[in-house]
Amino acid sequence: MRMEARRSAAFDAIIGEDPTLRTTLARAALVAPTGVPVLVTGESGTGKELIARVLHELGPNPGGPFVAVNCGALPRELAESELFGHERGAFTGAAVRRVGWFEEASGGTLVLDEVGELPIDLQPKLLRVLETGRLRRVGGAGEIGVRVRVVAMTLRDLQADVSRRCFRDDLYYRLAGFCLRMPPLRERRGDIPLLAAHFLRELAGEVGDRHLDAAALSALTAAVFPGNVRELRNTIRRAAILAGQRGDGRIDVDALELPPAAAAFRFAEGGEGDAPVPAPAPVPLPDDAIRIAGRSFDEIEREVFQWALRQSAGSRRRAARALQIARSTFCDKVKRYGL
DSSP states (O other), X not given: OHHHHHHHHHHTTOOOOOHHHHHHHHHHHHHGGGTOOEEEEOOTTSOHHHXXXXXXHTSXXXXXXXXXXXXXXXXXXXXXXXHHOXXXXXXXXXXXXXXXXXXXXXXXXXXXXXXXXXXXXXXXXXXXXXXXXXXXXXXXXXXXXXXXXXXXXXXXXXXXXXXXXXXXXXXXXXXXXXXEEOOOGGGOGGGHHHHHHXXXXXXXXXXXOOEEOHHHHHHHHHSOOTTXXXXXXXXXXXXXXXXXXXXXXXXXXXXXXXXXXXXXXXXXXXXTTOXXXXXXXXXXXXXXXXXXXXXXXXXXXXXXXXXXXXXXXXXXXXXXXXHTSOHXXXXXXXXXXXX
């Protein structure tokens, strides 16, 4: 009975009935109680953080601390101190002893977000802590025992990083005791109406009751969201605010403000039963821009981003504008593909 209550609370925040998503959740429920290290992969905005929370709440120590660290935001020169702590006087500016994130998370779960961004020279030290359950603070004389369930998350292809020797293979296999992949929204379009309805319920107290008309719902379901669920939520929020001008709470296609690159089609003006009008054809790329025969989606996408960077002389801002996507999304993809 207690396990059932924990399960429903942990899964409440994850909306969707797509079989791929449900399979990921079922696998998470199976591995969570074991305490095995888990590597969660997926694009930005797919809900990796929610899966990490599920693993904690269904894990062996749900009452323990839940500590999330963005490895990509750790200053290189302070990364070891942030993770493992330091003693007073260990380096210039270390005026007091500091407990690191591993000690903070002891007895619970430590989430290493964007673990692929860790400096290569720090990775052996992380590996040793994972293998022995003991750490040494920077400047410390003795070792300290820690009991931590580690969940690593990344949007990078760590196996490719291992092949390029910018991520240690022994650390990868230690972190990837069990792998979970969060599917992107384009692979579970059938969940978009469920997610949209959920977000509108969340926003009701803030902006009032809103509903999508049939044309808007169809356009939303067919649209492409590079930022995945996070971008969809922002789209719904913006549309809900704009719909306040109408007075009837109806969100139409115009209120969605889907960018041309993201909208698969637009509806003609008129009744809700009007047939969809295909979007204008995209601007053709030069013949040498991409070769798509026999390529996977990720290979094609990586080459598109490479081409955009070349055309913009390395400027990520201009490249993102050329592809009509947010700069933050473009930067996430550049990191993922190691460009």
